[in-house]
Amino acid sequence: MLDRNTNWGFLLGYRLYVLAFFIFLAAPLTAAAVFAFNDSLFPALPWQGFTLDWFFNDTDPKLGMFHDRRLLRGLYYSFVIGIAVAGLSVAVGTCNAFLFVRRQFPAKNFFYIVMIVPLVIPGVILGISILVFASTVANGVEDGYGIDLELLRPGILLVVLGQFSFVTTITSLVIIARLKKFDGSMEEAAFNLGASRARVLATITLPFLRPAMIAAGIVAFLVSFENFNTTLFLVGSESPLTITMFDRMAKVGSTPVLNAVSFFLMVGSGLLAVVSILVQRDRAKE
Amino acid sequence: MNPRDFKRLSLILLFMPFALWILLLIVLPHIGMGVLALREKVAPRVYEFGFGNFIEFLHEPIYWNTLLRTGTMSMLVTALALIAGFPIAYYIAKIAGRRSRGALFLLCLIPLWVSDLIRAFGWILLLRETGVISGALQAIGLIDGPVELLYNDVTVIIGLVYTVILFMIVPLVSTLDGMDNAMIEAGYNLGGNGFTVLRRIIIPYAMPGIVSGCIIVFMLTAGSYLTPILLGGKNSSWFTETIYEQFITRYNWESGAAFGFLLLAFTSGVVWLGLKLSRQTLAGTVAKS
Numbered sequence: 001m002l003d004r005n006t007n008w009g010f011l012l013g014y015r016l017y018v019l020a021f022f023i024f025l026a027a028p029l030t031a032a033a034v035f036a037f038n039d040s041l042f043p044a045l046p047w048q049g050f051t052l053d054w055f056f057n058d059t060d061p062k063l064g065m066f067h068d069r070r071l072l073r074g075l076y077y078s079f080v081i082g083i084a085v086a087g088l089s090v091a092v093g094t095c096n097a098f099l100f101v102r103r104q105f106p107a108k109n110f111f112y113i114v115m116i117v118p119l120v121i122p123g124v125i126l127g128i129s130i131l132v133f134a135s136t137v138a139n140g141v142e143d144g145y146g147i148d149l150e151l152l153r154p155g156i157l158l159v160v161l162g163q164f165s166f167v168t169t170i171t172s173l174v175i176i177a178r179l180k181k182f183d184g185s186m187e188e189a190a191f192n193l194g195a196s197r198a199r200v201l202a203t204i205t206l207p208f209l210r211p212a213m214i215a216a217g218i219v220a221f222l223v224s225f226e227n228f229n230t231t232l233f234l235v236g237s238e239s240p241l242t243i244t245m246f247d248r249m250a251k252v253g254s255t256p257v258l259n260a261v262s263f264f265l266m267v268g269s270g271l272l273a274v275v276s277i278l279v280q281r282d283r284a285k286e
Numbered sequence: 287m288n289p290r291d292f293k294r295l296s297l298i299l300l301f302m303p304f305a306l307w308i309l310l311l312i313v314l315p316h317i318g319m320g321v322l323a324l325r326e327k328v329a330p331r332v333y334e335f336g337f338g339n340f341i342e343f344l345h346e347p348i349y350w351n352t353l354l355r356t357g358t359m360s361m362l363v364t365a366l367a368l369i370a371g372f373p374i375a376y377y378i379a380k381i382a383g384r385r386s387r388g389a390l391f392l393l394c395l396i397p398l399w400v401s402d403l404i405r406a407f408g409w410i411l412l413l414r415e416t417g418v419i420s421g422a423l424q425a426i427g428l429i430d431g432p433v434e435l436l437y438n439d440v441t442v443i444i445g446l447v448y449t450v451i452l453f454m455i456v457p458l459v460s461t462l463d464g465m466d467n468a469m470i471e472a473g474y475n476l477g478g479n480g481f482t483v484l485r486r487i488i489i490p491y492a493m494p495g496i497v498s499g500c501i502i503v504f505m506l507t508a509g510s511y512l513t514p515i516l517l518g519g520k521n522s523s524w525f526t527e528t529i530y531e532q533f534i535t536r537y538n539w540e541s542g543a544a545f546g547f548l549l550l551a552f553t554s555g556v557v558w559l560g561l562k563l564s565r566q567t568l569a570g571t572v573a574k575s
Contacts, residue, residue, distance in 0.1 A: 018377050021370070022390075024448070025397055028408025031418060035411060043411055092303045099300045115304070118312055120501065122509025122553060124526045128533060128546045129315035132322050165311035226401030229511050229526070233533065242403050249407060249516065259411075262404040269399040277392075 033266060036259035043256045054260035065260045074244035077156065078225050081240055084160045085167055085224040086217040092164075093171030093216055094209065100172075101179045116173075118166040123229030130162050131233050155236030162230040167223055171216035178212030211279045218276040222269055241265075316550075323544035339544035349528065349545070356525040357552060359439070360507040363446045367454045367503050368496065370447065375458035375495075376488070380467070391459060398452045406516040409445050410436065413517075437519035445517040450506050454499040461495030462488075497566045501557050508553045525549055 035043035039051035041062070057064040065071050100112060118126070131154065138152035151157050182205065190200045228242045235243050245261060248254055326338035343349045378390045397405065412418045413435035423429045435441060469491070473483035489496070514524035529549065532542035561567065 014373065014377065014381075018374060018390075021374050022393060025393070028405055028412060028448070029397060029400060030408075031411040032404050032408035042416070092307055095300055095303045099297075099304055103297055103300065105297060105301070111304070114308055114312075120505050120554075120557065121312075122505060122526070122549060124509050124511060124529060125319075125546050125550050126315075128529065128542060129319040130311060131533075132539065132543060133315035133318040136318055136322075161311060165307070168307055222399055226399075226403070228401070228403060229509060232511065232530070242401055245403055245407075246512070249403070249410075254407075258407065262400075262407060265404060266400055270396065273396070273399050 029266065032259055032262040034259075035256050036263040038256055038259075041255060043254060043259050054256045055264075062255075063257060065257050065264065068257060070244055071241070071257070071261060074239055074241035077238045078240040078242070081156060081159055081163070082221040082224040085163045086220040088160070088164050089168040089171045089220045090175075090213050090217045092168050093175045094213060096168070096172040097175040097179045097209070100176055101182075116169055119169040121166070123166070123227070124233070126165055127162055127230040127233030130158060130165065130230075134158055134161075153236065154234050156238050158234040158236075159231050159240065162234045163224045163227050166230070167220045170223065171220050174216040174219065175209060175212050178209055182208055214279045215276045218272050218279075222272060225265075225269070319543045319546060322540055323547045325540050327540055333540075339541045340548075342541060343544060343548065348523075352523045352528050353525050353548060353552060355523055356508055356549075357556070359443065359446075360504055361556075363443055363450065363507045364500050364504045366443070366447050367451045368500060371451050371454040371499070372458060372492075372496075375455045375462055378455075379459050379462035379465075380470075394452055394455055394459075398456075402449055402510070402512045403516075405449060406445060406513050409441075409448070409517060413441060436517060437522075439518070442514050442518040442522055445513045446507050446510065449510065449513050450503045453502045453506060457495040457499045457502070458492060459495075461492050465491050493564060494566060497560065497564045500560060504556060504560075505553055508549070508556075 036054050037050050037052070038048055039053065040048040053062045053064055055064045056066055058067040096115060100108070100115070105111075134152040138149045141147055141149050141152075186204055186208075187200050190204050195203070225240075226242060228246065231240060231243060239247070241261070245258060248258060323339055324335055324337065325333045326336045327333055374394070378387055378394070382390055410417070414420070415432045415434040415436075417435070419435060420429075420433045423433065424431070465488070469487055470483055473487045478486065509526060511524070511526045511530070514522040515527060518524070525545070526549070529542055529545045532538045532545060536542075
């Protein structure tokens with residue numbers, strides 16, 4: 001360890017640095033959360049007293065987040081998109097895990113790298129390339145057949161596809177790591193006892209993968225929920241929450257209602273993170 | 287159906303989702319973007335094949351200056367994140383006690399689950415003219431009037447380091463965690479001082495983690511949009527902003543696609559160079575973290 005040949009002064013300095021680092025990490029989050037409870041029209045000091053108005057009040061100018069139509073609609077769209085992305089990416093991620101862990105096929109290493117690549121493409125590029133491609137297809141269909149494919153214009157479907165395109169790499173990696181730890185003799189025992197392929201999959205392999213699938217789904221949901229760069233280019237009239245909040249932050253002087261939303265999101269993702277940790281803990285017990 | 291056919295069929299079925307995903311959402315869109323970037327607009331609704339969009343980029347210093355600026359600032363942010371994050375990762379992996387280790391690691395991860403937007407918003411509240419820090423400095427009498435700490439490069443860099451540093455710490459902790467303490471002991475026993483042990487043993491061992499952290503951090507920084515805009519203001523000249531402007535504001539998709547292609551080529555080039563210099567592979571670094 002480092003404490004050999006080093007005096008206590010060094011260690012003290014080191015500890016102080018670590019402490020300062022965590023204060024640095026916490027500072028902006030604290031600022032964003034605390035002003036949600038300030039009874040003032042601006043998210044700034046001085047402190048005017050505690051209030052829950054920015055959550056529950058139903059009249060202007062202090063419209064709380066649970067009465068703000070646009071914010072609620074954004075929250076709803078984010079939720080729908082997040083669920084869709086999580087479901088799709090876990091399904092494809094599970095297929096990828098079986099493909100890369102169980103199967104041998106030509107150029108496997110090459111395809112494995114191809115699978116990782118979406119994670120290192122900047123989100124903005126994914127957004128514009130999918131936008132360009134979808135619009136090209138939509139225009140082609142419109143010119144050729146006279147059908148307007150509304151689905152391929154910016155909107156919820158494109159946002160889901162755009163986020164799915166890189167979230168799937170994350171879910172695949174999580175599920176692959178779990179499937180690699182699987183003990184093949186368990187399946188073999190089931191086959192020897194006369195179980196069919198489908199039955200072995202449903203009763204042994206998938207239950208083994210379930211913690212990883214749940215954890216991957218939670219990660220996918222959170223990544224989708226907070227994604228901005230890819231979404232920005234693909235969004236139509238149904239803005240998810242991050243876009244709605246950004247518009248407000250950039251255009252209008254913000255009221256503490258944005259702090260209320262921030263606080264709400266922090267608590268929400270914190271709870272989800274706890275759930276995913278509990279799932280992982282179950283995994284350790286098995 | 288005989289077992290061999292079954293195997294082949296199931297392989298094809300398993301390969302389908304992967305192939306569709308990569309083909310429809312990654313390969314074809316990027317080809318489409320490349321083709322669009324090579325289309326020159328000669329008259330309304332008349333296009334020609336050529337490198338006009340790229341030539342335009344070279345002729346406008348403001349464009350390539352922005353790309354260079356984005357690149358150098360991203361490298362600076364990556365270096366700062368490594369320097370600031372390495373001691374933290376080492377502390378979590380090697381110095382902290384068993385119990386506090388997990389807690390510290392979790393503390394590191396919590397901001398990861400909060401969106402960039404909220405983090406940038408928090409910084410705005412702290413740093414703006416009417417913000418907390420300006421107010422606190424006035425209260426203790428260090429400055430006389432309100433001071434604007436937003437909209438300058440230092441703030442953008444601090445904000446970016448803040449946003450990405452966790453992606454540096456996480457892979458570092460996981461590589462350092464796998465390192466046997468006996469290796470460090472041995473280094474000291476052979477007469478090395480703290481610095482030699484760090485340079486000759488710890489850093490070479492942590493190299494895969496360092497490379498993968500640097501790749502992720504660099505890509506995230508170069509491709510970031512929110513933090514430079516919100517903390518740097520409208521004139522932060524970040525390249526993603528230029529792309530957005532071409533695409534959405536000016537509706538000039540051809541040059542927007544060309545710019546997107548340049549950003550992709552530039553960042554992939556830097557990542558490729560980094561991998562070559564450190565003799566690592568993409569599969570060996572990013573996939574593991």
